[in-house]
Amino acid sequence: MRILLRMVIRPPSPSLSLFALLAVFMISSAPAAERTAERYVVSRWGMEDGLPQSSVNDILQTRDGYIWFSTHGGLVRFDGTAFTTFDRNNTPGMRSDRLLGLFEASDGALWLSSEDGFMEFRDGRCTPYLIVHDGLVYSPSMVAQDARGVMWLSVNGVPYRRMGDRFERQNVRTDTALARRATDDPGGVWLMHDFDLLRTVGDTIVRVADLRGRLSSTVREGVEHPAGSGVVYMATNGDGVARYEEGRLTLYSESEGLTSRFALRVIPDRGGGLWTVCYNGIARWNGDGFAPFDEVPANGQDQITSIMKDGEGNYWIGTPNRGLFRVRPSPLWTIGSADGLKNTKMLSLTRRRDGTFLFATNCGGVYEWSGGRAVPSAVNAFLPNLCVWSVFEDSKGRFWFGAQVLYRTSSLTSPGRMFDSTDGFTGRDVFAVTEDSRGIIWIGCLNGLFRYDGERFRRYSTADGLSYNDVRTIVEDASG
Structure with a gap:
C-alpha cells in the first residue's frame, strides 16, 4: 500500500x-x-461585451438551446460564447429595433413584440403584422397559443385571433355556462387585461371573471400555474399578485414576500417555479407566498424587466439600463x-x-x-x-x-x-x-x-x- x-x-x-x-x-x-440555501455566482454583460443596447426587456430560450433577448437595439441571440444581433440593418422585414417581448410558437417561429407592432422572425427574416386599433398600430401585451396551434393576442385590452396571414379582432362572450366549459377545456388559453379575465374555447373567447370591485388596480398580465391547473396568477399595477382559483381571489403584496405591490410580470420557469418581477426586484413563489430572490445584483435603484431559467439551471435577468445578468448556481460555496x-x-x-x-x-x-x-x-x-x-x-x-x-x-x-x-x-x-x-x-x-x-x-x-x-x-x- x-x-x-x-x-x-x-x-x-x-x-x-x-x-x-x-x-x-x-x-x-x-x-x-x-x-x-442556494449559492450563486453572478456574471454581467453589457454593451462592452457585445449587447447592442443596455436594455434587456425579455429573455427566452428556444428549443434549439439558443438564448434570445429583446432589446431597444434589436433581437439578440446568445450561443453560450458570443452575442449576435438582428436589427433593421441586417434583417429583412424588421420594422423596429425597439423590441419588447418574445414568444416561441409551436412551429419554431420567434414572435417579436415591438414599440411599432408585431413580427414573426424565421430563418433570419421578419414578417410584420400590423394590428391597427383606432388608427394606431399596437403591440400585443400578451401572446398565447392554444392546443390546436392557434395564436391569440391581447392588444390594448382587445383579444385577437390569428386567421391565416392576419390577426382579427374577437368579440368577448359573456356566458356563465360557456365560461365554465372554457375553464374545463384543457386546450384553451388565458388572456387578461385591465379587470377582465378571459379564456378561449375553440374559436370563441369568453369572460371568466370581471374583477372590477375586487381589484383596486388593473391587471398587466398573467399566467396559469401550474399549466392545466386552472389557477391563474396576475401581475397588477398596485395590488401585487392576484391569484384566481375557481372564483376565489387572493392578493399577495409586500407582507407576503413581494418586493413591491406594483408587479410587472409573472413568469413560470421550466423547473416548475413561478417568479414575480416588480419594478425593484424579483420574488419566487414558495407555495404559501413569495420569497425575495436576494441574489439579484440590485443596489436599490436598479430595475428588473425579466427573468428566465435556462436548461442548465442558470437564471438570466434583464434590466432596463444595466444590461444582462446571469445568476449561476455555484458548485462551491x-x-x-x-x-x-x-x-x-x-x-x-x-x-x-x-x-x-x-x-x-x-x-x-x-x-x-x-x-x-x-x-x-x-x-x-x-x-x-x-x-x-x-x-x-x-x-x-x-x-x-x-x-x-x-x-x-x-x-x-x-x-x-x-x-x-x-x-x-x-x-x-x-x-x-x-x-x-x-x-x-x-x-x-x-x-x-x-x-x-x-x-x-x-x-x-x-x-x-x-x-x-x-x-x-x-x-x-x-x-x-
Missing part, C-alpha cells in the same frame, strides 16, 4: 492558528436535504460566520456515512452541518479540549478527533476514550487521521506517522524513511 504524506518543514506552535481555511462544499456531492460558525479557523472536515458533515475548528470545537446551518456538536462536551485539528469517521462508524491528544468515540452524544502511551500511542499534536482500504487507521502527528491495526500502534519516523517527522495530511492513492 502506498500512503502519500504532506509534511510541513516549519511547524507552527499548536497554541497559534495553524491555518485560516475557508470550508467549501461540492453541492453535487451534498444530499438534497442539506442544500437548503463558502461556509462562514453567517452560516453559524463562531470560529472560522477550520482545519478539517469529514463527510459522515449518513451524508452529513463534521467540521473541526482550531480551538472552536466541532460543528455539525445540519439543515443548511453549522451547529456546535454535542461531542464538544466530551472532547479533551476544543482545539480540534482533525476529524474522521471510520468504516465502523467511529469518530476520531485529533488535537494535542487522540480521541475516539462511537457516538457524538456519549463519552469516548483517549489514546496515550499506556496504549502504545506516543503521538504529539494530531493533525491527520484516515483509514486505508484494508481498515488500518493512520495518524499524522508532529512527531511522526502512526499506524493502528485495532490492537497496537506502530510509529514511523525519519529513521524509517520519512523526510520529516511533521505529518499533516495522509492520502491513499489509487493503487492502494
Whole structure:
C-alpha cells in the first residue's frame, strides 16, 4: 500500500492558528436535504461585451438551446460564447429595433413584440403584422397559443385571433355556462387585461371573471400555474399578485414576500417555479407566498424587466439600463460566520456515512452541518479540549478527533476514550487521521506517522524513511 504524506518543514506552535481555511462544499456531492440555501455566482454583460443596447426587456430560450433577448437595439441571440444581433440593418422585414417581448410558437417561429407592432422572425427574416386599433398600430401585451396551434393576442385590452396571414379582432362572450366549459377545456388559453379575465374555447373567447370591485388596480398580465391547473396568477399595477382559483381571489403584496405591490410580470420557469418581477426586484413563489430572490445584483435603484431559467439551471435577468445578468448556481460555496460558525479557523472536515458533515475548528470545537446551518456538536462536551485539528469517521462508524491528544468515540452524544502511551500511542499534536482500504487507521502527528491495526500502534519516523517527522495530511492513492 502506498500512503502519500504532506509534511510541513516549519511547524507552527499548536497554541497559534495553524491555518485560516475557508470550508467549501461540492453541492453535487451534498444530499438534497442539506442544500437548503442556494449559492450563486453572478456574471454581467453589457454593451462592452457585445449587447447592442443596455436594455434587456425579455429573455427566452428556444428549443434549439439558443438564448434570445429583446432589446431597444434589436433581437439578440446568445450561443453560450458570443452575442449576435438582428436589427433593421441586417434583417429583412424588421420594422423596429425597439423590441419588447418574445414568444416561441409551436412551429419554431420567434414572435417579436415591438414599440411599432408585431413580427414573426424565421430563418433570419421578419414578417410584420400590423394590428391597427383606432388608427394606431399596437403591440400585443400578451401572446398565447392554444392546443390546436392557434395564436391569440391581447392588444390594448382587445383579444385577437390569428386567421391565416392576419390577426382579427374577437368579440368577448359573456356566458356563465360557456365560461365554465372554457375553464374545463384543457386546450384553451388565458388572456387578461385591465379587470377582465378571459379564456378561449375553440374559436370563441369568453369572460371568466370581471374583477372590477375586487381589484383596486388593473391587471398587466398573467399566467396559469401550474399549466392545466386552472389557477391563474396576475401581475397588477398596485395590488401585487392576484391569484384566481375557481372564483376565489387572493392578493399577495409586500407582507407576503413581494418586493413591491406594483408587479410587472409573472413568469413560470421550466423547473416548475413561478417568479414575480416588480419594478425593484424579483420574488419566487414558495407555495404559501413569495420569497425575495436576494441574489439579484440590485443596489436599490436598479430595475428588473425579466427573468428566465435556462436548461442548465442558470437564471438570466434583464434590466432596463444595466444590461444582462446571469445568476449561476455555484458548485462551491463558502461556509462562514453567517452560516453559524463562531470560529472560522477550520482545519478539517469529514463527510459522515449518513451524508452529513463534521467540521473541526482550531480551538472552536466541532460543528455539525445540519439543515443548511453549522451547529456546535454535542461531542464538544466530551472532547479533551476544543482545539480540534482533525476529524474522521471510520468504516465502523467511529469518530476520531485529533488535537494535542487522540480521541475516539462511537457516538457524538456519549463519552469516548483517549489514546496515550499506556496504549502504545506516543503521538504529539494530531493533525491527520484516515483509514486505508484494508481498515488500518493512520495518524499524522508532529512527531511522526502512526499506524493502528485495532490492537497496537506502530510509529514511523525519519529513521524509517520519512523526510520529516511533521505529518499533516495522509492520502491513499489509487493503487492502494
